[in-house]
Amino acid sequence: MKIVASQIELETGEGIALHNLMADIKREVLDAGVNNGFVTVTSQHTTTAITINEYEDRLLEDMRIFLQRLIPPSDHYLHNDIELRDCPPDEPENAHSHLAAMLLGSSEVIPLVAGELVLGQYQSVILCELDGPRRRRVSIQVYGE
């Protein structure tokens, strides 16, 4: 069984920004030369998440609006009292981004059969930036034969 590990880096958008990872994932699968197995996609940050859904502009905007209403950035959060924490004074006030990341989850698994990712017609693997813009890393691992 082959295990091919790779990382991609990307510059994300402002605030909550959703980035389509499909081109990167398909390239890594092709480069790995694996036909049957699975792919893991994991974010390496605590204010990003990985989700699978339709990459449609108006839906992405609905998601941004929904998350901002569910976890308002302007609410008071203990994590944002930077002066009360043992950390550098320039830490961002981003508790809402952490909470959204926990709800959305930071890993997804996609089966790989006969060289194709097992995803529905409208499914895209999406990096959810929740505190952008930043330079971010996503791990794409391909396992199989």
Place this chain on the structure above:
Amino acid sequence: MKIVASQIELETGEGIALHNLMADIKREVLDAGVNNGFVTVTSQHTTTAITINEYEDRLLEDMRIFLQRLIPPSDHYLHNDIELRDCPPDEPENAHSHLAAMLLGSSEVIPLVAGELVLGQYQSVILCELDGPRRRRVSIQVYGE
């Protein structure tokens, strides 16, 4: 290492409907003849999700009520302005279903040890239909020895 890929299809219930996948998953594990490894269960739609929890009627109804209150179908969503999107005019107005799917997640991994799924006594793997009724596909992949 063996990799056995399968898909099941099912007709789902109205609106939000939770379907127990345990019988299907156990059958696929048995058919695969794998004793140690893991199983991935992934939904192939953008308005369904996979979750693991107790399959108890009144709790399932609590989940339906909770999701409808958290993401009201009657709210305005940009994705539901079908006439403003580049898509067929008969697309369903189901933004709330997509948002719920993103929160719940579309894949779960279950370890397999000595022929048994590593799940607690009350845990069932559940397909969450979020915009039913529809004909749906779920992928069950078994990996191991």
Place this chain on the structure above:
Amino acid sequence: MKIVASQIELETGEGIALHNLMADIKREVLDAGVNNGFVTVTSQHTTTAITINEYEDRLLEDMRIFLQRLIPPSDHYLHNDIELRDCPPDEPENAHSHLAAMLLGSSEVIPLVAGELVLGQYQSVILCELDGPRRRRVSIQVYGE
């Protein structure tokens, strides 16, 4: 390919309590002697979840407050009408804990490259107790070479 299955047990805190699993996971990876592959961490209960985020005291308290506001334990839930269910009369009234578990998810996958877990600097794998205190089991499986 090696598959090393293990379980840890821990006594959790009161109500919603977040427990850092990193020391346990690192020990299991070391004991397994696997350098490249992946680790699955799965909870075996319907009122716990696994998440990956920053293990910072004030953020953990924000998470507790957020979940209690999102899914108030004092609301009425059908699952809590114990006398209307076919179950022992001393079942806990914990529907809110089940709902939170479904939102947070019960499995995470972490790639393993050159003996190291592929996690960002601030990422910790966390067991979310949602109905503590209890004695809980978490499965840690290590797969690879």
